[in-house]
Amino acid sequence: MVSTSEPVTVPQPVIERQEKSADALAPTYYVICWNDPVNLMAYVTHVFMKLFGWDKPKAQKHMLEVHQQGKSILVREGSEKAEFYVHELQKYKLHATMEPAT
């Protein structure tokens, strides 16, 4: 065992106060796609890949959530971007909405 006669000084932890930017405090929204019986599964997968740039497995995972669970949360975004995605998804005739993220 190593012994020492010098006192050991333990540094005090420094607590930093983190300031959140205005962007971080801005409300965010979930972009949700809801199930319907008419849009083809392959079409929905295609739209997700096209719009979000997802690979096929990720797009299919969300498509299957829509199909099996009735809805899928696609992304969480600020209002402007969420609105953009809802517009684009509805242009493809998918049932998409944006809901405040709580």
Next chain:
Amino acid sequence: MKLADHSSNRWCFQLNHQEANLLRGLLSKFPLSPVAGHPFSKSDDSAGAADRQKLLNESLAEHRRDLKRLARDLLREEHWRPSPQGPLLLLSSEAREILLQILNDIRLGCWQALGEPDDLEQLAPAEPLTSHRTLMDLAGYFEMNLLDPDVLC
């Protein structure tokens, strides 16, 4: 209908004469669904909600006007080329995307005209070529053939 050739921004589909006539007929029927889409939110009742809905409706209406123009454009000869096996449909990637949206609008519009049934298999068998059920199935047939084969696997 089948994919005959594809490069980065060019899609070429081989159709027989009957398919080409049916596809042209479908294009001439666009649009079939109502212009209004779904509400932009199920729960947002904030002060800006009405403005957001108005903006969405305007955006969808403008998109509808663009698609109408493009549907007419897809009927023009420059997109079609004769071949010994039947007509070839030549599309850029953008035009293919537009055609998919047009066909899906027709499919959705027919479904709405049929009363928005939950179970499509319970629908009465397809009858004349003009019935909504037949048009819906036809639009779906062309959609499936337009989609990238990779998505279908």
